[in-house]
Amino acid sequence: MLTQDFTNATATSATEPSLLFPFVLQLADTSLILAHRLSEWCGHGPILEQDLAMANIALDLLGxxxxxxxxxxxxxxxxRTEDDLAYLRSAVEYRNPLLVEQPNGDFAHTVVxxxxFDNYHYHLLKALxxxxxxxLAGIAxxxxxxxxxxxKWSSEWIIRLGDGTAESWQRLDKAIAALWRFAGELTTPAPAETALQEIGVVPDYAxxxxxMQAYAAQVLAEATVPEPTAVFAQQGGKIGRHSEHLGYLLSELQYMQRTYPGMTW
Amino acid sequence: MTQQEWPLWEVFIRSKQGLDHKHVGSLHAADAAMAVQNARDVYTRRLEGVSIWVVESKHIHASNPDDAEAFFDPAADKVYRHPTFYEVPDSIKHM
Structure with missing residues (x-):
């Protein structure tokens, strides 16, 4: 049972804007980058219905x-406007965790x-x-x-792939081995988050x-795949140290604004 | 990769409380749960519905178009089957 309490919150909407800014930017970058990754599937999905499902999720995250x-x-x-923030910053200024910039890989990688992300996102928003x-509460x-x-979508696909054929089980297992190391960063507070946790604006991730862990364990058990143990958490994205993938992603995402500054359509 | 196609499902959406489910189209899915979820993603993107039914297409049995004459034409000249030949008493409202 989630018992986040905000009783020690000294802040209201009047939270010091300079404290709140980097955290809100981090949330924005995280949703934008994952939305872009999912949109890369558009027209390439394994089946029309899932092509649309991923595009729907991408649009939710973009909104x-x-x-x-x-x-x-x-x-x-x-x-600065929303477009300036999304389109005119360099990779080192982005604050998204490493997980969301990881390439799509095969469908199992995308699902994992x-x-x-969803398991973290769901529980974070529930508290926020x-x-x-x-x-922030309104957006959440x-x-x-x-x-x-x-x-619901990603959980069901984890279960279907794990409990599916020998090949889908193997691909899922591989994707879990490749991506689980990026989960830890999601709930490891960066300095910008610690500052807000101290005044009760952001929930203590603990x-x-x-x-989150109970839910993940339950889904993996149903999918008949073992949960990785003692995984070293890769981190750095939330303080601007990104993998090489983000630069390539941004060069595509930002191409139009960089090439035709100020363009609208 | 297996070449097996997922079965086809027919999708019915109810647009508002109290109205009936209407056929809106079809989709592919491995089972009923996936079909409902796919229907949500394919057919309710623009706020079309509040309820979804799916049924595997193979379970729908249709009349044969070749039988249309024998099936439907005989009803054409039997207007007495419409309940329009009764005198409705004045005291009955809302008919």
Whole structure:
């Protein structure tokens, strides 16, 4: 049972904007980068119905990213817009965790990446929607319903692949071995998050972990795949140290704005 | 890769509380649970529905178009089957 309490929260919507800005930006970058990765499947999905399912999830995340970017631009108060933040920053300025920038790989890799993210995203939003920052709580409230569906989608695919054929089991097992190391960063607070956790604006991630771990264990058990143990957590994305993949991703994502500055359509 | 195709399912969506489910199209899915989820992703993207039914296409048995004359034409001249030949008493409202 999740018992995050915000009773020590001294903050309301009037949280120091300069403290809140990097965290909101991190949430925005995370949703944007994963949305872009999922959109790469568009037209290449294993079957039409799943092509659409991934595009739907990508659009949900993109919408969420926009809300965060708009709020971040407001918090920063330097006249930058959501587009400036999304399209005109370099890779080292991005604050997304490493997990979401990892390449799609095969369908199993995409599903495992999504499952690790969804499990974290769902539990984070569940806490944030009752948080003291009303703007953030509003975005979380709306996105929580979407995240609940995403988690259902990725959980069911983990189970189907694991409990499917010998080949799908093997591919799932491989994807888990490749991606589980990126899960730890999600719930390891970066300095920007620690500062907000101290004043109760962001939940203590330790309070989210029991529910997340129990859920993951339950899904993997149903999928008949072993859960990796003693995984070294790769991290760095949240402080701007990214894998090489992000640069390639951004060069495609930002191409239009870089080539035709200020273009709209 | 197995070359086996997923079976085809017919999708029925109810647009509002109280209305009936209407056939909206078909899709492929490995089983009923996946079919409902796929239907959600394919057919309710624009707020079309509040309820989904799916049924595997092979379970739908249709009349044969070649039988259309024998099946349906005989009903054409039997207007007395419509309940329109009764005198409705004045005291009955809302008929």
């Amino acid at each position: 969420e990213a926009r809300s965060y970017y708009q709020y971040a631009a407001e918090l920063e108060g330097k006249g 990446r999504q499952f690790l 929607k009752d948080g003291p920052d009303t703007h 409230e709306k996105s929580f319903k979407e995240a609940a569906y995403h988690l 309070t989210l972990l029991p529910a």
